[in-house]
Amino acid sequence: MPKISIIGGGPGGYAAAFEAAAAGAEVTLFESRRLGGACLNVGCIPTKTILRSAHVVRDLARAGEFAVLGAPGAEAVRVDLDALRSRKEAVVDELVSQLEATARRLKAQVVSSQARLVSPTTVAADGTAYEADAVIIATGSEPVILPALAEPFVWTSDDALALTELPRELIIVGGGVIGVEFACAYAAFGSTVHIVELAPSLLPGFDARVVRMLTAALREQGVQLHLGTSVEAARQADGGRVVAALSDGSELAADVLFSAVGRVPRTAGFGFEELGLEYDRRALKVDEYFRTNIGGVYAVGDAIGKMMLAHTAEAEGRAAARNALAALAGEAPAATINYRAIPACVYTLPEIAAVGLHSAAAKEAGYTPVSGMLKYAGNGKALAEGESEGYVELIADRQTGELLGCQIVGAHAVELIAVAAGALTAQMTVADFLRTVYAHPTVSELLHGAAELLAAKLEVAAR
Numbered sequence: 463m464p465k466i467s468i469i470g471g472g473p474g475g476y477a478a479a480f481e482a483a484a485a486g487a488e489v490t491l492f493e494s495r496r497l498g499g500a501c502l503n504v505g506c507i508p509t510k511t512i513l514r515s516a517h518v519v520r521d522l523a524r525a526g527e528f529a530v531l532g533a534p535g536a537e538a539v540r541v542d543l544d545a546l547r548s549r550k551e552a553v554v555d556e557l558v559s560q561l562e563a564t565a566r567r568l569k570a571q572v573v574s575s576q577a578r579l580v581s582p583t584t585v586a587a588d589g590t591a592y593e594a595d596a597v598i599i600a601t602g603s604e605p606v607i608l609p610a611l612a613e614p615f616v617w618t619s620d621d622a623l624a625l626t627e628l629p630r631e632l633i634i635v636g637g638g639v640i641g642v643e644f645a646c647a648y649a650a651f652g653s654t655v656h657i658v659e660l661a662p663s664l665l666p667g668f669d670a671r672v673v674r675m676l677t678a679a680l681r682e683q684g685v686q687l688h689l690g691t692s693v694e695a696a697r698q699a700d701g702g703r704v705v706a707a708l709s710d711g712s713e714l715a716a717d718v719l720f721s722a723v724g725r726v727p728r729t730a731g732f733g734f735e736e737l738g739l740e741y742d743r744r745a746l747k748v749d750e751y752f753r754t755n756i757g758g759v760y761a762v763g764d765a766i767g768k769m770m771l772a773h774t775a776e777a778e779g780r781a782a783a784r785n786a787l788a789a790l791a792g793e794a795p796a797a798t799i800n801y802r803a804i805p806a807c808v809y810t811l812p813e814i815a816a817v818g819l820h821s822a823a824a825k826e827a828g829y830t831p832v833s834g835m836l837k838y839a840g841n842g843k844a845l846a847e848g849e850s851e852g853y854v855e856l857i858a859d860r861q862t863g864e865l866l867g868c869q870i871v872g873a874h875a876v877e878l879i880a881v882a883a884g885a886l887t888a889q890m891t892v893a894d895f896l897r898t899v900y901a902h903p904t905v906s907e908l909l910h911g912a913a914e915l916l917a918a919k920l921e922v923a924a925r
């Protein structure tokens with residue numbers, strides 16, 4: 463029976479462990495904190511639990527629009543932080559215990575200790591040396607700490623999720639994915655929120671129209687944006703206030719300063735450098751099969767810094783486990799990942815979801831992109847739900863009709879994107895995509911409509 467050791471029990475690590483164990487390997491999974499990693503404990507799941515309350519606040523404020531009487535007015539709605547924290551903890555605890563049960567069912571041994579790689583086949587933990595035939599590293603990431611913000615009073619996302627206080631006024635440094643999600647939540651809970659973003663626009667790297675729509679929505683929610691501006695220094699003032707010195711020479715004071723300026727792979731201090739593992743800056747360097755430069759040692763997830771998302775880590779973990787087992791059976795590795803078909807979602811109000819290339823990126827990649835776009839305002843279900851803001855855009859190559867990407871802004875965007883991700887995975891053309899019949903009335907019908915508009919723009923041979 464092949465023996466596989468896995469360092470890190472987040473989505474990358476537990477997916478690798480369960481894949482290998484289900485295939486009959488003897489698996490040891492090392493986790494220094496709790497199974498679930500950043501995703502379950504301080505990332506995806508707690509943020510979405512909190513954002514659910516933001517949605518409820520928004521719906522209560524709109525109750526009159528739906529002819530529902532008796533809801534307290536927007537001013538009277540308050541969030542009970544203690545109760546929200548308990549709910550968040552209950553959701554996280556339930557999911558962690560499900561992971562623990564799966565590990566038991568699959569007979570994957572979980573060692574609750576920090577681990578160190580001391581040879582390509584030896585992991586040291588808890589004073590014991592564990593031998594294996596292959597090792598998969600999935601140590602995850604940690605927040606970037608800017609020198610100017612390396613102060614104990616500056617929050618990271620971990621502090622923002624602890625829900626110990628609801629600041630009256632909050633400055634978020636960084637208008638990336640994490641910054642804008644928290645801005646929506648805290649603004650809904652009644653905080654005055656500022657976002658200070660170094661780049662000229664929010665969500666650098668996203669499609670320009672998506673960013674414009676989110677920017678307008680955040681402003682409507684009362685979020686104050688300081689774009690093209692960075693925080694140069696931070697200090698504590700009298701009365702517990704925090705003062706941020708901005709690059710434009712002005713100062714901004716608030717109750718809390720929250721740094722969300724990105725995450726970096728957590729790859730130092732576990733013996734990797736000493737063994738001679740190759741790095742690309744802080745990320746562990748791997749090939750398309752997740753093999754590092756040392757035979758039998760694989761790496762996945764945020765630690766390889768490719769697309770730092772939970773579902774990417776899971777997919778990489780499963781692929782690495784399959785490749786490790788194949789190698790041990792004397793076979794060639796075969797499991798790779800098509801990153802272009804992996805969706806990325808931002809859980810703001812409104813939601814944003816994207817997969818593949820947006821128009822500008824498609825042009826840069828040498829395609830002749832054409833786009834089909836439909837607004838939510840023309841969709842029956844969206845109107846019935848009072849969710850008429852948003853659009854679906856599909857991108858295809860004009861000559862071949864190959865689907866290249868999809869952007870969705872609006873209600874249910876993060877669920878709808880799965881349809882486009884499936885189409886990109888199957889390398890569908892617009893004609894293939896149009897063969898699916900959607901239920902009526904659903905917001906998903908917008909995908910069909912956008913594809914019909916797109917088909918009309920393709921070269922005749924590609925329709």
Ligand code: FAD
Pocket residue numbers: 469470471472473474475492493494495496497498499500501502504505506507509575576577578600601602603619640728732762763764765770771772773774775
């Ligand atoms: P991690 O989840 O970081 O897990 C690594 C694990 O390894 C940790 O549990 C750590 O304790 C353990 N570990 C590290 N070193 C050792 C060692 N030497 N010995 C033993 N154990 C060790 N992604 C999404 O896809 N969707 C989202 O909505 C989303 N929201 C997010 C919100 C926030 C606030 C944050 C911070 C992140 C969010 N992410 C989201 C990103 C997502 O959490 C990560 O991409 C994902 O958790 C990466 O998985 P991983 O297994 O590579 O690493």
Ligand code: FAD
Pocket residue numbers: 608635636637638639640641658659660661664665666691692693722723724725767768769770771806807808816
């Ligand atoms: P980021 O999204 O990196 O945002 C940090 C923001 O802070 C940036 O806008 C930056 O300009 C700003 N900033 C930096 N310094 C300062 C300063 N001094 N003052 C003010 N602002 C500052 N991860 C990858 O590694 N590769 C990818 O290709 C990738 N693609 C993604 C695509 C999507 C659609 C999504 C949702 C996520 C993607 N991610 C990718 C994952 C994302 O980078 C991680 O989830 C990360 O954890 C998000 O954390 P963040 O919001 O803190 O960082």
